[in-house]
Amino acid sequence: MKVAVAGGTGLLGRAITTALLDAGHEVVVGSRSRPAKDPIDSRAQWVSVDVMAPATLPALLAGADAVVDAVQFPNSPIENPKKGYTFERIDLGGTRNLVDAAKAAGTPLFIGLSGVGAAEHAAYHWLRFKWQEEQHIAASGVPYVVFRPSWIYGPRDVSLNRFLGFAKFLPFVPVIGNGKTRINPLFIDDLAAHVVAALEKPEARGRIFEIGGPAVMTMDEVITTALRVAGKRRFLLHSPKPLMKLVASVAQYAPGRPLTRGAIDFITMDGIADTTALGEVFGLKLTPLEEGLATYLKR
Known part of the structure; x- marks a missing residue:
């Protein structure tokens, strides 16, 4: 199959692109900028695409048998409204543009990446926007499969690897909150494997699947395992969450916008995926955290 990957130069897009290529598919990667400093897989084709510029999308979708929406804004989840990097504009607006373009192009399959906890009346705006994305996809008439991932880790992630980075020069690892946030961490290669499998799973069409790792863990357990x-x-x-929110209220005005109050909520919210339906339809292995980490962390 020929598969278009929007956001194919990002964390999720790169892993998905490699998995698709390894499975024998032709891949066209779409991104806003030419990946010169950080090249994509040489087996893939690249086209200049911006989901906020609908006129650029037909070039990505031309002849595609499926499109994967792996778009994320830079430095996500730290929003930067002045630059237009928000969940509402990029995640929701970009998905709407991509879905509409896929419908116009007659693309046979749309694979979306949402998030665990997406709901109409969710506590956080990013989860409400994810739910609205899902609604737009479902209403479009384009055949679809949507995955709702839990907390994702892998060689290029900027979350778990950030904790390990602190361990290189500090005798401790700083943790925001009480460390009791509950997640079932998802190995990025497992997400990619399910995206690939979805291409040839007609029974998965028109459905939303939560996806996470095989064990529910606290954030402290995740970090100590790593x-x-x-x-x-x-x-x-x-560090107490209220204190860090106070710090973030100042840090958000610093160059590079290193932290925001919303990001504090994002990284301390629970994210537990119910993988029952996923296992029934796909039947693929979900990698335990220690096993996934061992594929790229060296002692």
Whole structure:
């Protein structure tokens, strides 16, 4: 199949692109900028695409048998309204543009990436926008499969690897909140494998699947597991969430916008995926955290 991957130069898009190519598919990667400094897989084709510029989308979708929406705004989940990097504009607006373009192009399959907890009346706006994305996809008439991932980790992630980065020069690892946030961490290669499988799973069409790892863990357990696999011994230093929100209220005005109050909520919210339906339809292995980490962390 010929598969278009929108956002194919990002964390999720790169893993999905490689998995598609390894499975024998032809891949066209669409992104806003030419990936010169950080090349994409040489087996893939690249086209200049911006989901906020609908006129650019036909070039990505031409002749495609499926399109994968892996678009994320830079430095997500830290929104930057002045630059237009928000969940409403990029995640929701970009998805709407891509879905509409896929419908106009007659693309046979749209694969969307949402998020665990997406709901009409969710507590956080990003989850409400994810739900609105799903609604637009479902109403479009384009055949679709949507995945709602839990917390994703992998060689290029900027979340778990950030904790490990602190361990390189500090005797402790700073943790925002009490460390009791509950997630079932998802190995990025598992997400990619399910996207590939969805291409040839007619029984998955028109459905939304939650996807996460095989075990529910606290954030403290995730970090200590990563430290153990990396061969490091550090204690965890917890910072109260209200205090960090106060810090973020100032930091959001610093160059590079390193932290926001919304990002504090994002990284401390629970994210537990119910994988029952996923297992029934796909039947693929979900990798335990320690096993996934061992594929790229060196002692």
